Amino acid sequence: MDSIANLILNLGQQAKKASRSLRTIDTDTKNSVLGNIIANLKKNQESILVANKKDLAAGKSSGLDDALIDRLMLNPERISGIIESLEQIVSLPDPIGETTDLEYRPSGIQIGKMRVPIGVIGIIYESRPNVTIDAAALCLKSGNAVILRGGSEAIHSNLALYQCIKDALIDAGLDANAVQIIDTTEREAVTKLVQASDHVDAIIPRGGKGLIENVSAHARMPVIKHLHGVCHTYLDKEADSQKAIDIAFNGKTRRYGVCNATETLLVHKGLKSGTLDQLINLYVKEGVELRGCRESQKHSNKIIAATEDDWSEEYLAPILSVRIVNSLDEAISHIEKYGSSHTDAIVTEDKTRAQKFLKEVDSSSVMVNASTAFADGFEYGLGAEIGISTDKFHVRGPVGLEGLTSQKYIVLGDGHTRP
Amino acid sequence: MDSIANLILNLGQQAKKASRSLRTIDTDTKNSVLGNIIANLKKNQESILVANKKDLAAGKSSGLDDALIDRLMLNPERISGIIESLEQIVSLPDPIGETTDLEYRPSGIQIGKMRVPIGVIGIIYESRPNVTIDAAALCLKSGNAVILRGGSEAIHSNLALYQCIKDALIDAGLDANAVQIIDTTEREAVTKLVQASDHVDAIIPRGGKGLIENVSAHARMPVIKHLHGVCHTYLDKEADSQKAIDIAFNGKTRRYGVCNATETLLVHKGLKSGTLDQLINLYVKEGVELRGCRESQKHSNKIIAATEDDWSEEYLAPILSVRIVNSLDEAISHIEKYGSSHTDAIVTEDKTRAQKFLKEVDSSSVMVNASTAFADGFEYGLGAEIGISTDKFHVRGPVGLEGLTSQKYIVLGDGHTRP
Numbered sequence: 077m078d079s080i081a082n083l084i085l086n087l088g089q090q091a092k093k094a095s096r097s098l099r100t101i102d103t104d105t106k107n108s109v110l111g112n113i114i115a116n117l118k119k120n121q122e123s124i125l126v127a128n129k130k131d132l133a134a135g136k137s138s139g140l141d142d143a144l145i146d147r148l149m150l151n152p153e154r155i156s157g158i159i160e161s162l163e164q165i166v167s168l169p170d171p172i173g174e175t176t177d178l179e180y181r182p183s184g185i186q187i188g189k190m191r192v193p194i195g196v197i198g199i200i201y202e203s204r205p206n207v208t209i210d211a212a213a214l215c216l217k218s219g220n221a222v223i224l225r226g227g228s229e230a231i232h233s234n235l236a237l238y239q240c241i242k243d244a245l246i247d248a249g250l251d252a253n254a255v256q257i258i259d260t261t262e263r264e265a266v267t268k269l270v271q272a273s274d275h276v277d278a279i280i281p282r283g284g285k286g287l288i289e290n291v292s293a294h295a296r297m298p299v300i301k302h303l304h305g306v307c308h309t310y311l312d313k314e315a316d317s318q319k320a321i322d323i324a325f326n327g328k329t330r331r332y333g334v335c336n337a338t339e340t341l342l343v344h345k346g347l348k349s350g351t352l353d354q355l356i357n358l359y360v361k362e363g364v365e366l367r368g369c370r371e372s373q374k375h376s377n378k379i380i381a382a383t384e385d386d387w388s389e390e391y392l393a394p395i396l397s398v399r400i401v402n403s404l405d406e407a408i409s410h411i412e413k414y415g416s417s418h419t420d421a422i423v424t425e426d427k428t429r430a431q432k433f434l435k436e437v438d439s440s441s442v443m444v445n446a447s448t449a450f451a452d453g454f455e456y457g458l459g460a461e462i463g464i465s466t467d468k469f470h471v472r473g474p475v476g477l478e479g480l481t482s483q484k485y486i487v488l489g490d491g492h493t494r495p
Numbered sequence: 496m497d498s499i500a501n502l503i504l505n506l507g508q509q510a511k512k513a514s515r516s517l518r519t520i521d522t523d524t525k526n527s528v529l530g531n532i533i534a535n536l537k538k539n540q541e542s543i544l545v546a547n548k549k550d551l552a553a554g555k556s557s558g559l560d561d562a563l564i565d566r567l568m569l570n571p572e573r574i575s576g577i578i579e580s581l582e583q584i585v586s587l588p589d590p591i592g593e594t595t596d597l598e599y600r601p602s603g604i605q606i607g608k609m610r611v612p613i614g615v616i617g618i619i620y621e622s623r624p625n626v627t628i629d630a631a632a633l634c635l636k637s638g639n640a641v642i643l644r645g646g647s648e649a650i651h652s653n654l655a656l657y658q659c660i661k662d663a664l665i666d667a668g669l670d671a672n673a674v675q676i677i678d679t680t681e682r683e684a685v686t687k688l689v690q691a692s693d694h695v696d697a698i699i700p701r702g703g704k705g706l707i708e709n710v711s712a713h714a715r716m717p718v719i720k721h722l723h724g725v726c727h728t729y730l731d732k733e734a735d736s737q738k739a740i741d742i743a744f745n746g747k748t749r750r751y752g753v754c755n756a757t758e759t760l761l762v763h764k765g766l767k768s769g770t771l772d773q774l775i776n777l778y779v780k781e782g783v784e785l786r787g788c789r790e791s792q793k794h795s796n797k798i799i800a801a802t803e804d805d806w807s808e809e810y811l812a813p814i815l816s817v818r819i820v821n822s823l824d825e826a827i828s829h830i831e832k833y834g835s836s837h838t839d840a841i842v843t844e845d846k847t848r849a850q851k852f853l854k855e856v857d858s859s860s861v862m863v864n865a866s867t868a869f870a871d872g873f874e875y876g877l878g879a880e881i882g883i884s885t886d887k888f889h890v891r892g893p894v895g896l897e898g899l900t901s902q903k904y905i906v907l908g909d910g911h912t913r914p
Binding site: 096099100173179181183185187190192194195277278293296298316318319322323325326327330412421423434435436438439440441442443444445446447449450451455456457467468469470472473474482483484485486487488489490491492493494 | 515518519592598600602604606609611613614696697712715717735737738741742744745746749831840842853854855857858859860861862863864865866868869870874875876886887888889891892893901902903904905906907908909910911912913
C-alpha cells in the first residue's frame with residue numbers, strides 16, 4: 077500500500093476509535109476542551125502569527141490573488157474573532173443525549189428518539205485558517221471525531237492552530253485523535269479520504285463549486301454540501317413600495333461576496349409605478365451593474381442586456397440581473413429553472429400570494445418581506461454554522477450543531493414480547 | 496443515445512414535471528387517489544390474478560425456489576392485505592405543509608420549518624408485487640413522484656397493479672406520471688436509473704444485501720438503505736430471569752426470516768443461575784440450532800462450537816449464536832464489532848446499566864427489557880413503512896411518510912433588512 081493510502085487508513089482507524097469515546101463524554105468535558113483551546117490560542121498567538129507569515133510569504137511569491145491572501149491572513153483581531161466564535165460554541169446547548177417524542181404505544185412499550193453523534197466527519201476546506209478551529213470545535217461539541225484537510229497554502233497556519241487543539245484534548249484527558257489533521261499537501265490525500273467509507277461517516281467540503289463537485293462525485297459516504305447561491309428577490313404587484321426597495325437593495329448590496337446575496341431581481345409588471353425606477357437609481361448610485369431583460373431595459377439606459385447565462389450566474393460581485401415577469405407563476409417558474417434552491421424572497425402584502433410562494437418555491441430558505449441576507453445560522457438562532465446545505469437530505473439550510481448529529485430510536489419495556 | 500438511456504431520461508423528465516404539481520396538492524386529493532386505487536384493485540382483481548399466474552408459471556419453469564415463489568404469489572387474501580395497507584395510509588396524517596418551530600428572532604423576523612416532499616424517488620425492489628402498491632401509495636401521500644423498478648419475475652403482476660394506479664391518478668385529474676414503472680426487465684435500466692441524479696432525488700433499494708450494495712456503490716444521489724439486521728439480545732447479570740427468558744425467546748423465535756430477529760444472544764456470566772439452562776431447553780424444544788462460545792458449551796451439549804463468522808451472520812433461520820461475556824462493556828464491544836447497527840436489546844433491572852447500554856450502543860433502535868421483534872414501523876406508530884434504515888443520515892430506523900420528506904426554512908418579515 078502506498079504511503080498516502082496508509083496515512084489515511086491510520087487516521088481513519090484512530091478517528092473511529094476516538095469517536096467511540098467521544099460518544100459518551102459529558103458536556104462539561106467538551107466545554108473544558110474548548111476552554112483549553114481558547115487558552116492555547118491566547119498563549120501561542122505569536123507562534124501562530126509567525127506560521128501564518130510563512131504561508132503569506134509563500135502565497136505572495138506563488139502569485140495568490142488579493143482576495144485569497146486576505147482569506148489566508150491572520151492577525152490579533154482575527155484570532156480574537158476565532159476565540160469569540162469558540163466562546164459562542166461553549167455557550168450553545170449540547171444536543172447529544174437529548175431524548176424526545178417519548179410515548180407509550182398500545183403494546184405497552186415506550187418509544188422515543190435520542191440524539192447521537194454521526195461518528196467521524198471529514199472536512200475539506202480551502203485556505204481559511206479559522207475553519208480549522210471552527211470545524212474542530214463544532215465537531216467536538218457534537219461528539220464527533222474529525223479529520224481536517226485544509227488548503228495547502230495554509231498548511232503552516234493550520235498546523236500551528238492544530239497544535240492548540242491537540243494540547244487541549246490531551247490536557248482534558250481525552251483521546252488526542254478526536255481531532256486529526258492531514259499534514260501532507262498531496263492531492264491524493266483528498267481522494268483517499270473521500271473513499272474511506274469504512275472509517276469516515278460523512279464528508280463536508282467547504283469551498284468553491286469545483287471542490288464540492290469533485291468531492292461529491294467521488295465520495296463513498298454522505299456529503300453535506302453547500303452549493304452556490306443564486307438567490308432571487310421577487311417584487312410582487314401587491315408589494316409595498318418602500319419595503320420592496322429596502323429589501324431588494326439590502327439583499328444585493330449588504331455584502332457582495334456571500335452566498336445569500338440576491339443575484340436576480342424579479343419584478344411583476346404591475347409593481348407600483350416608479351418603484352423600480354427608484355430602485356434602479358439606488359443601485360446605479362451604489363455602483364451596481366444591472367443586466368436586464370428587454371422589458372426592464374425600458375426603465376433605464378443603465379441596464380445592459382442580460383444573456384441567457386446571466387440568469388444562472390452567482391455573481392458574488394456588484395452585478396444584478398433584472399427580469400420583468402407577467403405573473404407570480406412566471407416568477408416561481410423562473411426560480412425553479414434558474415435558481416440553486418438556496419434562498420428566495422417575495423415582497424408582497426397579499427397573504428394568499430405569499431403563501432403560494434412559500435409553498436411552491438423549493439429552496440432551503442423561502443422568505444416573505446425579508447432580505448435574503450438573513451439566510452445565516454446566526455440569524456436563525458443556530459449559533460455557529462459549518463455551512464449552508466442546499467441538499468434536501470439530512471440537513472437543509474444553515475448547518476449548526478444539530479446538523480452534525482443523528483437520532484436513534486430508544487425502546488423501553490418491562491419484559492415486553494411481541495405477540 | 497441508446498434506447499434504455501432514452502427511456503430513463505424520459506421517465507426522469509416526466510417524473511420531475513409531475514413532482515412539481517404533487518408538491519402542492521391537498522390531502523383530500525391525495526386520499527382520493529388512494530381511494531381510487533382501492534376501487535381499481537377490487538374491480539380488476541381477476542385480471543391481476545391472471546397476470547400473477549403468468550409470472551408464477553414462468554417462475555416455476557425457470558426454477559425459482561419456494562420462498563421466492565411464495566413472495567411472488569398473489570391471491571384474494573393478499574390483495575385484501577394490500578387494500579388494508581392502503582386504507583391505513585389514507586388514515587395517516589399528511590406530513591406535507593406542516594410548519595414547526597416558528598419563532599421570533601431578535602432581528603424581528605420569524606423563522607420556522609415547513610415540511611416538503613423530497614421530489615422524485617426511485618424504488619428498486621425484488622419480486623414482491625405488494626411493494627408496487629405500498630411504495631406508490633407512500634410516495635403519493637408524501638407528495639413525491641416515484642419511478643418503480645420491480646423484480647423481473649413479477650413483471651406481469653406489477654404491470655397489472657400499475658394499471659390500477661395509473662387509472663386512479665387520471666380519474667383524480669392528476670398527472671399520470673406521478674407514478675411510473677420501468678416496463679423493461681433489462682438490468683441496464685437500474686444502472687441508468689441510479690445515475691439519473693438530474694431527475695431522481697433519492698433511491699430506495701429494497702431487497703437482499705447484493706442489490707443494496709450494488710445500488711449504493713453506483714448511485715449518484717442519496718440512497719435510503721436497509722442493510723441486514725444482526726440483532727443482539729444481551730442478558731445482563733441484573734436481569735430478571737423470567738423477562739430474560741421471554742425476551743430472548745421471543746426475539747429469536749417470533750419470526751425467523753425478518754431483519755429484527757435476534758441473531759446473537761449475549762449472556763453475562765453472572766446471570767442468575769439456571770436462567771440460561773432453561774432458555775437453552777426452550778430453544779432446543781423449538782428446534783433452534785445453537786452455536787456458542789466455549790464457555791456457553793459448558794451449559795449444554797446441544798450447543799455446537801461457533802466459528803468467528805457466526806458472530807456477524809444474519810441467519811434469517813432457526814439458528815442462534817450464543818456468547819458468555821464477562822461484563823457489560825464486553826457486551827457493548829461485541830455489538831460494536833459484529834453488529835449491523837440495526838436493533839439491540841439489554842435485559843436488566845439496573846437503571847444505570849440500562850442507561851449505559853442506551854447511550855453507548857450505536858444502533859438504529861436500542862431497547863431495554865423489550866424484544867427486538869418490536870423494531871417495526873407499525874409498532875413504533877409510523878403506520879406503513881417502506882423499510883428500516885440502518886444509515887445515520889436523513890432517516891434512521893423504520894421509514895414511514897416522514898422519512899420521505901424534507902424540511903425547508905421559512906422566514907417571515909415585514910420589510911426587514913439585515914444591518
